[in-house]
Each structure stands twice: as structure tokens, then as C-alpha cells.
Amino acid sequence: MENEPKSVIGRRGSYAKGVARRQEILDRAIEVFAERGADGTSLRRIAEAIGVSHATLLHYFDSREQLLVAVYEHAESLRQAPEDLEQSSVDVMVAAATENVGVPGMVQLYSTLVATAIEEPAGESKEFFTRRFERVRTDMAQRLRDEQAAGTVRDDIDAETLATMLIALSDGVQTQWLLDPSIDLRDTLSRATALIAAR
Amino acid sequence: MENEPKSVIGRRGSYAKGVARRQEILDRAIEVFAERGADGTSLRRIAEAIGVSHATLLHYFDSREQLLVAVYEHAESLRQAPEDLEQSSVDVMVAAATENVGVPGMVQLYSTLVATAIEEPAGESKEFFTRRFERVRTDMAQRLRDEQAAGTVRDDIDAETLATMLIALSDGVQTQWLLDPSIDLRDTLSRATALIAAR
Numbered sequence A, B: 001m002e003n004e005p006k007s008v009i010g011r012r013g014s015y016a017k018g019v020a021r022r023q024e025i026l027d028r029a030i031e032v033f034a035e036r037g038a039d040g041t042s043l044r045r046i047a048e049a050i051g052v053s054h055a056t057l058l059h060y061f062d063s064r065e066q067l068l069v070a071v072y073e074h075a076e077s078l079r080q081a082p083e084d085l086e087q088s089s090v091d092v093m094v095a096a097a098t099e100n101v102g103v104p105g106m107v108q109l110y111s112t113l114v115a116t117a118i119e120e121p122a123g124e125s126k127e128f129f130t131r132r133f134e135r136v137r138t139d140m141a142q143r144l145r146d147e148q149a150a151g152t153v154r155d156d157i158d159a160e161t162l163a164t165m166l167i168a169l170s171d172g173v174q175t176q177w178l179l180d181p182s183i184d185l186r187d188t189l190s191r192a193t194a195l196i197a198a199r
Helices: A008-012 A015-036 A043-050 A054-060 A064-078 A089-101 A104-119 A124-150 A159-179 A185-190 A192-196 B006-011 B015-036 B043-050 B054-060 B064-078 B089-101 B104-119 B124-150 B159-179 B185-190 B192-196
Strands: none
Touching: A015 A043, A015 A054, A015 A064, A015 A104, A043 A054, A043 A064, A064 A104, A064 A124, A089 A104, A089 A124, A089 A159, A089 A185, A089 A192, A104 A124, A104 A159, A104 B104, A104 B159, A124 A159, A124 B159, A159 A185, A159 A192, A159 B104, A159 B124, A159 B159, A159 B185, A185 A192, A185 B159, A192 B192, B015 B043, B015 B054, B015 B064, B015 B104, B043 B054, B043 B064, B064 B104, B064 B124, B089 B104, B089 B124, B089 B159, B089 B185, B089 B192, B104 B124, B104 B159, B124 B159, B159 B185, B159 B192, B185 B192
């Protein structure tokens, strides 16, 4: 298992088996990152920490960045909460942020990968986070449009712009809280309800 | 300067000469980073790009992280605009953000260093950015307090919390804009004026 060769899928495994093995690696990687974060960790060190060979890891992931993006994506898919249609846009934002900061390694991974996305226009992170921000903005804007229609959210700013602002606020306050935990993350983010309330 | 090894001062240069040389290196480093950003660049490669020896660079900076923080700090000190007391808190935020994104390498350096600060609690970045956020929040809160007293900014949220929110908004929208330049950075940030206006 530790020295699984590149030919394994063709020779003694099925595609499904390869997918399962990849998931298993990601599950273990999530535990490692949740504890340690990712900065400065080579693919070789990550392989050691997960308990697979460097070659095995390279079989499933072309690069360290590709692995890190896959870890983040997998972790996020695992904790996708069932959507509560009763929640306000700000409630959704606050819930996601407080859940995030409960897993320090994953918040670190997020900030590292977003920085990589900004730094490396041709990388995996850039594509992943550009799409992710688009998706999160679209979902948030839809929720805000519904709230504007219901008269609870101000409509002097369009829903897309408000969505961009709320997501920015959430990311930015999480960053400041990580550097200064005396900031009340939940209270600060909750104040957005007053900011976007209909007049 | 605190970190300048004692040997050079006594042995082959004056303290003032060392300071001047360090500034010169930082000036050249800023040009390099403004063009290329910093990700994945070793201290050796940075030395090459600046045109000094690796040993010279190590003489002035203990680590790559220390150099990067010094570059960011130096770049920021160079473009400190004279304070305009007439500017509103949101004007100040919008001006700083639009100036930032005009130098892509520096925005990349900012996001990389903030990610490093979050990832490495014992590093130079953590100390620098924790203090920097404190200072920026304090300045912004003072401005907001004056505006609350003048009746132009809402006072149902305290000035410190509003400052945290505005700074978060600015950082977060810059990040989204870097990944999706179709976002109107200036317009989005300017909407904060309406959000924080007195009712």
C-alpha cells in the first residue's frame, strides 16, 4: 500500500478503486492539515504525515498545489450543511465563518491557497477560487434578492454588490480575528444585519 | 536595524552605511517584487534579481520572510500619502485600496504575507501584520468616532467594530477583484458610505 506503483489502476485496480483510494488519501490529508496547516510543507513531508509514499501521492496529484486544492475542496464538501431556507443572508455568512474558524488548519489552508491564487495566475488555486467566489457570490446574491423583494434588506445597493461586500467582510474579519482573537468574530459579523437592513 | 549583526558595524562599515545599504537593497527589492511578486522565490533567487550576492542579503536579513516583511514595510512607508483631514473614513479606505491594486506585486506580497502570518505564529509576518492591523483599526476608528460625533456616521455600532468591518471589507473586495477584475473595486467599496451613514 505504501509503495503503490503508478501502474496500479491499469494492472490490478479499477477506476472506481482509484477514486476510492484518492478519497481515502484526502480524508487522511484533511486530518493532517486540520492539525498542522500547510505552509512550507513539501509534498514529500505531506506524504509522510499521511502515511503513504511520495510516489503514491504523485500518482493521484500532479503537484503540491493540486493536492492542497483537492484537500480544501474535499473538506468543504464534507461539511456542507443542509441548506436552511429560513436563514437570512447574514445568518448564513456568520454560520459559515464560525464553522470555518473552528478548524484552524482549514482557515490557514484557505488563506494560503487564496494567496497562491492571487500570486500564480496559471495555477490550480486560481481556477478553483475564482469559481468558488463566483458560486458563493451567486448564491448569496440570490438570497439577498429574495430578502430585498421581501422588504427586509435595503435595495439601494444591488444584490450582487451586497453579496460581494458580505463575503469580503466575512473573509476580512476572519483574517483579523486569526491575528487578534480579542475581536468578537460572531458579534462583528452579525452587525452586518443592521448595515444591510431596509430603511 | 535591530537585527544588524554586530560584526559588520565594528569591522567593515559604519552603522549609518549599513542602514543606507539596507535601504538600497529594499529599494531594489521593491522594484523586483512590484514586477514579479514573491511566491516560490528563494532568498537566492531574490538576491540574483536584486543584483547582490546571497551572502549580502543574508547579512541584512535573517530569512526570506524577514526580507519580505521589510520590503512590504518599506514600500508602504514610501507611498504614505499626506493625511487629508477632509477625507471621510470610506474615502480613505477607497483611496488606499485603489492605490494598492495599482501595484500588483505589492498586493500579492500583502496577501502572501498575511497568509504566512496566519500560518506561522512565531514568524516576522505575524508580528508585523498583527501590529499593522491594530494601527490601521485605531486610526480608522478615530476617524469614525469623529464622524459619529459630527452626525454623519451611524452610532448604533461602535467605532472600533465599524473600523474592523471597513478594513475587512476593503481587504476582502481587493481579493475578489484580483481574482475577478470584472468587479468594480472603487464602486463596490464606495457603497460602504451608504451602509455606515447615519440614519
